[in-house]
Amino acid sequence: MAAGASYGKPLPAAVPRSGLHAAVKADRRAEHMLGALAVGVLVLIGLMLVTVMVNAWPSFSANGLSWFGSGGDIVTQFRAMQTNTALPGHSVEYFRAWPLIWGLLLTTVLAVAIALAVSTLAAIFMTEFAPARVRRVLEPIVRLLAGVPSVIYGLMGILLIAPWINEHLLSNARKQSVAYVVQLSGANLATATLILTVMILPIMIALSANALASVPASWREGSAALGVNRWRTIWRVSLRGARPAISAAVVLATARALGEAIMLAMVSGGRPFGANPLDGLTFFFEPVETPATAILKEFGGETNTPIAHTAYALAAVLLFSAALLSFAGWAVKQPLKRYGIV
C-alpha cells in the first residue's frame, strides 16, 4: 500500500500547507485502518481453516483415506470414542464417515434438483407471466420464506409433516419389510428433502428472477421478431442467457443445504443409516444423517478428545466443500460479466 491519497495533492497557493498535510495524513490513516480491518477478516478465515484442520488431523491420520469409506456402525464408533475404549482391532479414533457423507449427498442433491426445477418455473412466472399485483405479493413472500429460521421449519416438520407421513404414507407392511435393519418413522429422507427444498427455494428464486429480468430486452425482441412464441422465447433465449446466474444460484443453495444442521437434526430420523436405493420406494422413508447433524448431536463441547477430533474432521469436510463451492460460484459467474448480467 505504497500509494498515498491521490486527492488533495499540494495546492501551494491558496491553502495553508500545514492544514493540508494533516488532512492528507488523516486520509491515509483512514485508508490504512479500513484496509487493516479487511485484512483482519482474511486472516480470520485463514486461521479458521488452519485451526479446524489441525484439530481434525488426529482423526484423519489415524484412519487414513478410509476415513471417507464405509465400515461398521457410526453410532457404535461414537459410543466407543465416548467411553474411550477402542473397538476390537482398531484405534480409539476409528471412524468411517461414509454413511454421513452418503446422507449429505442424498439430501443435498435431491433437494437442489427439485428446487432447481421449481425455482426456475417460479422465477419465470415472477418475471414474465405474473400480473403486477401478483408480483407485488410474491416478492415479499419469497423474502419471508428466506427469513424464516431453520428451527421453525424443523418444528413444523417434526410436529406436523413427520406424524402425517408416519400415519398416511407408511404402511405397516413397509415398516416390517426393513424392520431387521432399521426402524422407519415419519422423520426420514423424504421429509428432510421436502423441507430442505422449501428452505433453499427462496434464494434460488430471487437470484434466478434477478438474472431473467436483466437479460437484454433486444435478445428477446430478436427472438419474438422471428415469430417465436413467448414461452419458447423464454425457454430458448432468456433462460439460456440467465444460465450462468442460475448455476450460481445452484451453488449458493448447495452451500446452504450443506451446512443445515438444526432442521435436519429434527426431521431426518437421527440415525446414521446408509439409505439403500435398492429398497425401492422404501428408500425414501429410511432415516439419514448428515455431518452437520452428527456434529450437533455428538459434540459435547470439550476439545481434544477423540469425539472432538472426529467432529472437527467432519467440520473440515464441510468447510472445504463450502470453500470449493464459493470458488465454483465465482467461476460460473465469469461469463456473465461480459454482458453485464450479474
Add this chain to the structure above:
Amino acid sequence: MASAQASAGPAPDTIARPRRESTASWPLADRVCYGLCWATGIGLCVVAVGIVLYFFSKGISQLRLSLFVESPSPSLHQSQAGGFRDPLIGTFVVTAIGIAIAAPVGVGIATWLTEYARPRWLVRAVDSGIETLAGVPSIVLALFGLLVFARGFFVFLSGSTNGGAVSGKSFLAAGILMALLALPLIVGSTREALAQLPNRMREASFALGKTRATTIRRVLLPSIRPGIASGVVLGMGRIIGDTAIIVIVLGSTLKNQGAGGAPLLSTLRGAGSTLTSYVYNNSPAGEGNAPQKAYAAAFVLLIIVLALNALVTRLSRGGRHERHGHDGPSLWRMAFSPRARL
C-alpha cells in the same frame, strides 16, 4: 426451433400495437409449461401462507402472558416448565452484541472495498474471503469459535469452570461469532448502496478540496444510510434465526447462568439460551420435549422475523426518496457550514 409457431397475427385495425398474445395458439407442451408456471407461483403463496397461519393458530392458542415473565424450569409437566423470559433476553443480548461488532466492521470493509480499493489484488482476495465467509456453515463457525474462546487468553470472555479450564461458552463468545455471520450481509448491502451512488457526488466533494476520508464520512455514508440499515436488519434476522452457534457456544442450559462477578458482566460471560435454542430444546428432538412451549416461542420468533422483514421492505423502498433528498443539501451543508473540515 423447428416447431416454433407464429404468434397470433395482429388484427387489421391495430397494426401499430399488436394484440396481446394468447396462449391458445401455442403447442400443447408450451401451454402445459405455462400452466406449471402459474401452479408454482400459486403454490409458493400457499406454502408461505400455510406456514404463517399454522404458527399463528398454534401459537396464539398456547401463548400466555406469563410465558414472557417466567424463567424456564426443567419439569416433566409442560404446565410447570416455566416461560421463556431468559431466552427472550438472550436473543436480544446476542443480537445486540453481534450487530454492535458487525455493523461498524462491515461498513468499514465495504467502504474500503469500494472507495479506496487499493491494491487490486488485496481487494480481490478480501472480496472472495467475504464470499467464503458467507458460505461457511454456522456449525463450523461455532466449532472454530469454541476452539478460539477456550484458550486461556480469552478467559475474560467466558470465565472458567471449577477445574480451571476456560469454558469458552458465553453470550460474549456467541455474540462475536454471530458478528461473523452477519458481516457478509452488511458488507454486501453497503457495497451495493455505495456502488449505486452517482460519481458526481464524489467528484463534487473532491472539487471542493475534501479528502476521501471526509467525503466518505460527510457525503457518502450519510446518503446510503437506508442501504446500511437494511443490511443491518438482514444481519439481525440471520443472527436471530441461527441455532447451531447458540447450541454449541452458548451451552444448552435454558436458564441464563451468570459466571460470577459484576451482575451485567456475569450474565454476559455466562451461558444461557435464546429463543431458537429454546424451541429446539422443547421440540420432540430436544431434551425438554414440551411442544406447547415450543409453539409459543416459535410464534414469538416468527413475529420478530415478520417485523424485521417488513422493516427491510420499508427501508429498501424508502431508500430512494431519502437518497434524492440528501444528494444536494448535504454537499451544500458541507461546503458552507462553519464546522466544515478539510
